[in-house]
Amino acid sequence: MSELIQRAKRVLSIEADAVKALVGRINEDFLRAVDIIYSSSGRTIVTGMGKSGIIGKKIAATLSSTGTPAVFLHPAEAAHGDLGMVTEEDVVLALSNSGETDEVIRLIPYLKRFDVSLISMTRPGSTLAKASDVVLDVSVKEEACPLGIVPTASTTATLAMGDALAVALLEKRGFRQEDFAMFHPNGSLGKRLLVRVEDLMHRGQEVPVVKLQTVMTDATVEMSSKRLGMTVVCDDEGRVAGVITDGDLRRGIQRWGASFFTMKAKDVMTSNPKTIKGDVLAAKALSVMERYSITSLIVPDEENRPLGVIHLHDILKSGIV
Numbered sequence: 548m549s550e551l552i553q554r555a556k557r558v559l560s561i562e563a564d565a566v567k568a569l570v571g572r573i574n575e576d577f578l579r580a581v582d583i584i585y586s587s588s589g590r591t592i593v594t595g596m597g598k599s600g601i602i603g604k605k606i607a608a609t610l611s612s613t614g615t616p617a618v619f620l621h622p623a624e625a626a627h628g629d630l631g632m633v634t635e636e637d638v639v640l641a642l643s644n645s646g647e648t649d650e651v652i653r654l655i656p657y658l659k660r661f662d663v664s665l666i667s668m669t670r671p672g673s674t675l676a677k678a679s680d681v682v683l684d685v686s687v688k689e690e691a692c693p694l695g696i697v698p699t700a701s702t703t704a705t706l707a708m709g710d711a712l713a714v715a716l717l718e719k720r721g722f723r724q725e726d727f728a729m730f731h732p733n734g735s736l737g738k739r740l741l742v743r744v745e746d747l748m749h750r751g752q753e754v755p756v757v758k759l760q761t762v763m764t765d766a767t768v769e770m771s772s773k774r775l776g777m778t779v780v781c782d783d784e785g786r787v788a789g790v791i792t793d794g795d796l797r798r799g800i801q802r803w804g805a806s807f808f809t810m811k812a813k814d815v816m817t818s819n820p821k822t823i824k825g826d827v828l829a830a831k832a833l834s835v836m837e838r839y840s841i842t843s844l845i846v847p848d849e850e851n852r853p854l855g856v857i858h859l860h861d862i863l864k865s866g867i868v
Contacts, residue, residue, distance in 0.1 A: 554693070557691070558691040562700045565688070565700040565703055566703060573711065576682060577715070579680075583638055583681065584638050584666070584712075589616075589635075589636030590618055592619075592633055592639045593607040593610075593618070593640045594619070594621070595648075596648045598698040599643055599648070605706060615713065617640075625657075634661070638665075638666060640667075641654070641666070642667070645670060664681075665679045671686065686701075687700040687704055742829045743826055745826060748825065748855035749856050756769070756779045756781055757769050759812055762812075763812065775858050776793045788818065789820055820845055822847050833862050842860075844856070
């Protein structure tokens, strides 16, 4: 068992060294590759055979989700009609550890005929490298398998270089979290970055509201009927003056007993309650609630009149967290 543990540790060490070696290869060639893809009006066509193809699919997916349209082209299928997806506006990113993969090499004459820019992630000096406009060196000293032939460190290095390329393009495009969310609307990140307070808040008759002079008996009824655990307290002009929560009720009854219900809302409320704008992300509202240990926020309009109320439960039910 100890030998297996040592073997596993060696695999990770070899692959970590392979990735670390790439740091010194981020140079002018890398910048040229970024500029070619960034300047392209078409897509990035990623191609590779076998394990490199699997890595290529992931790189294409990462590029697409971060603002660089990309698709994967299987090199064997390309010669049977799929080359039709390649246009003169596209850029081809070819992956091959050896740089001699037959299916990939056979594509080169056709790509040259289209005058398509060719970027390769491969071994310098290989056939693929010599035919490329830009070469990103992803060669490794050794594979992590004991036979030295199973793609392990080489595929890890290629995947890491692909991530570096995607992130560099992301930075160059000024890609934002909101942009990422647009491409991931059903994911938890998409929900966090797309759902706003106004999408979840209670409006109109759902919002509990009382006046400064409202007696606490009536205020309690308003709170109970709207079931948000609070009520907004407004002045005579309808502007937000304070808030009364379930906690205020409990503390008030404990302090004043039955006489509490004859008191006025203005005597019980918390002035200057926490509020939030409707166009703010719901995730931000959750952060405010957590910071102040509260369960709801008032959403006022520009004149400080209550537009709505967002409750912690509304955010939780939305699946944002």
